[in-house]
Amino acid sequence: MAMASNHTTDWGDPNPPRDFFEFWHVHREVILVVVISFFSMAYMIYTTLPTRRVINKTPKRDVAATELASIKPAISGDEKSEVPLEALPPGVVARGPRRIKGELRKPEATRESSSSNSGRRTQVLVFYSSLTTTTEKIANDFAQKLSASLVGYAAERKDLFFAPNVLDLAQIDYDEYFISLPKTADATTPIDYFYLFLIPSYNIDTINDNLLEHLQETHHDFRIDTSPLSGLLGYSVFGLGDREGWPTEEEGFCFQAKEVDRWMAKLTGRKRAYPLGMGDKKLDLTDRLSEWMGGVMDVLKLAATTGSLGEGVSGSGDADESDFEYASGDDDDEIVVEEAAAVPKKNGKKKTNIDDVEDLGRIIKSSQAESNGSKEPAPIAIDFTTYGKSNTKRAPQPVKEMVPKTSPTYTALTKQGYSIVGSHSGVKICRWTKSALRGRGSCYKYSFYGIASHQCMETTPSLSCSNKCVFCWRHGTNPVGTTWRWVVDPPEMIFEGVKAGHYQKIKMMRGVPGVRAERFAEAMRIRHCALSLVGEPIFYPHINEFLGMLHAERISSFLVCNAQHPDQLAALKAVTQLYVSIDASNKESLRKIDRPLHRDFWERLQRCLDILREKRFKHRTVFRLTLVKGFNVDDEVEGYADLVERGLPCFVEIKGVTYCGTSTSAGAGLTMANVPFYAEVTEFVTALDKKLKDRGLDYGIAAEHAHSCCVLIASGRFRVDGKWHTRIDYQRFFELLEERGADGDWKPEDYMGPETPEWATWGNGGFDPRDERVDRKGRKIEAS
Numbered sequence: 001m002a003m004a005s006n007h008t009t010d011w012g013d014p015n016p017p018r019d020f021f022e023f024w025h026v027h028r029e030v031i032l033v034v035v036i037s038f039f040s041m042a043y044m045i046y047t048t049l050p051t052r053r054v055i056n057k058t059p060k061r062d063v064a065a066t067e068l069a070s071i072k073p074a075i076s077g078d079e080k081s082e083v084p085l086e087a088l089p090p091g092v093v094a095r096g097p098r099r100i101k102g103e104l105r106k107p108e109a110t111r112e113s114s115s116s117n118s119g120r121r122t123q124v125l126v127f128y129s130s131l132t133t134t135t136e137k138i139a140n141d142f143a144q145k146l147s148a149s150l151v152g153y154a155a156e157r158k159d160l161f162f163a164p165n166v167l168d169l170a171q172i173d174y175d176e177y178f179i180s181l182p183k184t185a186d187a188t189t190p191i192d193y194f195y196l197f198l199i200p201s202y203n204i205d206t207i208n209d210n211l212l213e214h215l216q217e218t219h220h221d222f223r224i225d226t227s228p229l230s231g232l233l234g235y236s237v238f239g240l241g242d243r244e245g246w247p248t249e250e251e252g253f254c255f256q257a258k259e260v261d262r263w264m265a266k267l268t269g270r271k272r273a274y275p276l277g278m279g280d281k282k283l284d285l286t287d288r289l290s291e292w293m294g295g296v297m298d299v300l301k302l303a304a305t306t307g308s309l310g311e312g313v314s315g316s317g318d319a320d321e322s323d324f325e326y327a328s329g330d331d332d333d334e335i336v337v338e339e340a341a342a343v344p345k346k347n348g349k350k351k352t353n354i355d356d357v358e359d360l361g362r363i364i365k366s367s368q369a370e371s372n373g374s375k376e377p378a379p380i381a382i383d384f385t386t387y388g389k390s391n392t393k394r395a396p397q398p399v400k401e402m403v404p405k406t407s408p409t410y411t412a413l414t415k416q417g418y419s420i421v422g423s424h425s426g427v428k429i430c431r432w433t434k435s436a437l438r439g440r441g442s443c444y445k446y447s448f449y450g451i452a453s454h455q456c457m458e459t460t461p462s463l464s465c466s467n468k469c470v471f472c473w474r475h476g477t478n479p480v481g482t483t484w485r486w487v488v489d490p491p492e493m494i495f496e497g498v499k500a501g502h503y504q505k506i507k508m509m510r511g512v513p514g515v516r517a518e519r520f521a522e523a524m525r526i527r528h529c530a531l532s533l534v535g536e537p538i539f540y541p542h543i544n545e546f547l548g549m550l551h552a553e554r555i556s557s558f559l560v561c562n563a564q565h566p567d568q569l570a571a572l573k574a575v576t577q578l579y580v581s582i583d584a585s586n587k588e589s590l591r592k593i594d595r596p597l598h599r600d601f602w603e604r605l606q607r608c609l610d611i612l613r614e615k616r617f618k619h620r621t622v623f624r625l626t627l628v629k630g631f632n633v634d635d636e637v638e639g640y641a642d643l644v645e646r647g648l649p650c651f652v653e654i655k656g657v658t659y660c661g662t663s664t665s666a667g668a669g670l671t672m673a674n675v676p677f678y679a680e681v682t683e684f685v686t687a688l689d690k691k692l693k694d695r696g697l698d699y700g701i702a703a704e705h706a707h708s709c710c711v712l713i714a715s716g717r718f719r720v721d722g723k724w725h726t727r728i729d730y731q732r733f734f735e736l737l738e739e740r741g742a743d744g745d746w747k748p749e750d751y752m753g754p755e756t757p758e759w760a761t762w763g764n765g766g767f768d769p770r771d772e773r774v775d776r777k778g779r780k781i782e783a784s
């Protein structure tokens, strides 16, 4: 009976159980239901809060619970265009009990549309530390200049800034600025804060250490959001140091500014508005500072106008921020063995083979609908590469776009980071450009020819090509064809479009950890153009006009072609350096490796070599050999020597194919095993050099870039008094061009540059000593 009564007990039982176990036994079902319901409700409430990281606790540091200091709005909303900058009263900072909370990132909506009634103002705070007063003076002077510049801008744009406040880090309470943002008493005048830091470095104990400790502790304090300053509009740091005592960054030059920059990235959750600047007070402080200030001003105006830092590759607030590295495999025209690029799924089917002529038909069809709706008359198709009989019976076809926006090719290319310009051109920034911006090394073309990688634009006016090379890492994305059968975009449009695309991508690097302000500023002036991205640049019917536009802006041109378009090659006007890719030394090997669409591919290659031979006293001509083990290395040295003898190029670049990824390339069976070791590349180069010498040809091994597995053989024409001069005098090239015109008469020797730096010459590795060596994860590599 007792048992039965226990089972039937409920909240109304007049005989409640006497001990805990009895109670549990009797009420367990009800208790469980209540407990589960409670937790479910709590969870639901928690997950629907606007921000999940609200911590309603006082931070570990004591914060005085005083009234908020009141602040008069600087101006009323309707007066804003006439009222000058007004200094923010020092009492602006909040002193009340603090509710530390994280913030969701603001939507990147432009402020312009709402600025008239938002009444937001931007307050720049210039923090500095100083022991021997250099930075103090600079900070005050800097703030004055900034203020003057903002007054002008505010008058123009009706956006008002408060006058910058200069704050000595030795005098302020860090809690007020670095645990949360200063708050204003007047909620109707919301203020956006922008922090600037001027930090000298000291390897002795100074106030800098307190600041750094504070930033670090705040980031690690579990009671505070890891990015409590994410509401900042932006921040940027400038370091002062002395290279006399601390010559390099590794030896401590500006080390504390770098640290402040790093911790602020974490605390602000990626709000680095402009790259870290650094100046040496005895050498270049004025130049570097004004450069940095110029950049900061531009970003400030943008941020104040739009409420955001604009598009960008975000920096990182996470623990690995200094190790942030990009996925590689996007080096310029490097040939890379990698996983075949997957074209987006269509009807659930993944397409991994290449777009070929049949695919083009499909692309054309898909774009047909688009152009049918257009009222524009279709441009006339140009077929300039095929000289076969024309099919007179075929009905005239409307001309289509090579890469229409709706095509899978477009989607795949943009996913890979290309900006497609018009309907057949592309631009992308290569990993060396990114690397050079961060002082982590430039591409081999810097070592060999003095190309500044951070000022180099990589582009192509034709995404289409006439080969299907087994190692092409654009498999599945680039269209192919033997004839130009597409709409032809005007060169002006391509030129403006690729420049805009390039600059936009550079700007996106602004917040990336490690980007140097100095290089960033330089990168905003393109000096070189590598026409080699993907596809075949001379396929584009207006390539000469396009080159003329580059040169008119004093942008050098390195043009790479695939030795399949002899007529276009012959008609090519001046370029700074002209490349022909030689992917194999004999017909069979070339067929296997390049899988050319032209039936007379070998004859075309031979004709191209003859043209190059003719041009060698006009252009700097280069053979590019890409070594793919198992395809074009073994037993081919003799054949390559024959080709060199035939074309007599100024230079022969020999490069091992690059590996990136794990699987085979487009069914061609390429794996890591096809990537030669550097020792194998050098062995091949030595053998080729010997063969050339045996034939009495004046060539020698001039330079190397072991990092990219690349070696340069040069003609004796570029050896002066026993020293190699493989670099280019770009200034002289443009002078010659401007004096004598694109068809003018001059020789490559006329714009031969200075001596190849010793570190780049054969036997010395080729790594620029100014740069820091890091591995793929960004870890420093010690010099061996």
Ligand SMILES: Cc1cc2nc3c(=O)[nH]c(=O)nc-3n(C[C@H](O)[C@H](O)[C@H](O)COP(=O)(O)O)c2cc1C
Binding pocket: 129, 130, 131, 132, 133, 134, 135, 136, 200, 201, 202, 203, 204, 240, 241, 242, 243, 245, 246, 252, 253, 254, 255, 281
């Ligand atoms: C004791 C001492 C230590 C220094 N340590 C470094 C250092 O580690 N790295 C660096 O780049 N500069 C270092 N400097 C150079 C200062 O950062 C540089 O002179 C700076 O301009 C000083 O700014 P201030 O006059 O505002 O204090 C040091 C200078 C002194 C006097």
Ligand code: SF4
Binding pocket: 331, 332, 333, 430, 431, 432, 433, 443, 444, 445, 451, 452, 453, 454, 456, 457, 458, 530
């Ligand atoms: S030449 Fe220019 S595009 Fe090519 S790898 Fe170097 S920096 Fe990049």
